[in-house]
Amino acid sequence: MTVPRIEVHEDAASLATEVAGELLTRLTSVQQTGRVPQIALTGGSIAEAVHREVARLSPGSGLDWSQVVVWWGDERFVAADSSERNAVQARTAFLDAVPVDPGNVHEVPSTAHAGSVADAATAYEQAIREHGAGVFDVVMLGVGPDGHVASLFPGSPALDVDDRIAVGVTHSPKPPPERVSLTLPALNRTRATWLLVSGDEKADAVAAALGGADVHDTPAAGVSGQDETVWFLDRAAASAL
Numbered sequence: 001m002t003v004p005r006i007e008v009h010e011d012a013a014s015l016a017t018e019v020a021g022e023l024l025t026r027l028t029s030v031q032q033t034g035r036v037p038q039i040a041l042t043g044g045s046i047a048e049a050v051h052r053e054v055a056r057l058s059p060g061s062g063l064d065w066s067q068v069v070v071w072w073g074d075e076r077f078v079a080a081d082s083s084e085r086n087a088v089q090a091r092t093a094f095l096d097a098v099p100v101d102p103g104n105v106h107e108v109p110s111t112a113h114a115g116s117v118a119d120a121a122t123a124y125e126q127a128i129r130e131h132g133a134g135v136f137d138v139v140m141l142g143v144g145p146d147g148h149v150a151s152l153f154p155g156s157p158a159l160d161v162d163d164r165i166a167v168g169v170t171h172s173p174k175p176p177p178e179r180v181s182l183t184l185p186a187l188n189r190t191r192a193t194w195l196l197v198s199g200d201e202k203a204d205a206v207a208a209a210l211g212g213a214d215v216h217d218t219p220a221a222g223v224s225g226q227d228e229t230v231w232f233l234d235r236a237a238a239s240a241l
């Protein structure tokens with residue numbers, strides 16, 4: 001595990017601007033080394049704010065979007081066009097606004113393309129085996145007030161799965177109830193892990209994760225990048241540190 005770095009920003013808006021700028025810089029510098037960067041997106045409100053800033057800052061960044069591969073760390077198992085889908089949110093916020101190659105955008109199957117959440121997880125796992133690079137460049141994760149990351153919730157048996165890339169999650173405490181999530185070992189196959197957290201309702205979870213809580217109580221304690229783990233916080237989310 002890498003030692004986490006903590007960056008505190010004034011509020012959610014400045015945090016989103018900073019993360020979006022760092023993402024564009026990171027992806028561009030990976031391309032300059034001759035590799036095609038692979039990223040994993042997440043869902044939730046701070047992710048959406050970051051995505052909107054990516055769209056705004058992208059022109060002039062020098063990033064060749066046709067050479068970026070996009071995945072999700074988790075997805076809600078709902079209809080393909082549901083506004084609850086993380087992919088729909090990301091498309092609306094930025095993917096439709098940048099010249100990404102649709103063949104490089106790997107969505108988790110929706111209810112239109114998989115008969116069950118377990119089948120969706122299996123198909124997504126297969127897609128990662130076929131089109132993944134073995135390691136992500138950046139995995140972005142929101143954190144819930146209960147300390148969840150992706151769709152790995154406190155007390156869930158999914159936290160102990162170490163022989164799968166993706167799992168189906170049922171009875172999620174955060175609606176909608178059915179989701180597909182990367183497992184902890186899969187989330188941690190990344191050069192950089194960026195946790196994006198805003199709001200004082202997350203402050204205790206942030207403090208617990210950074211204080212070395214058990215992963216079964218605070219799943220965010222279990223994620224780490226191979227080169228860096230960065231907690232991007234606003235002042236409210238950092239208030240219990």
Ligand code: 6PG
Binds near residue numbers: 047076142149
């Ligand atoms: C989801 C997520 C989830 C999210 C956190 C934080 O699809 O619901 O991927 O893990 O990132 O719950 O969400 P907020 O930023 O909205 O609090």
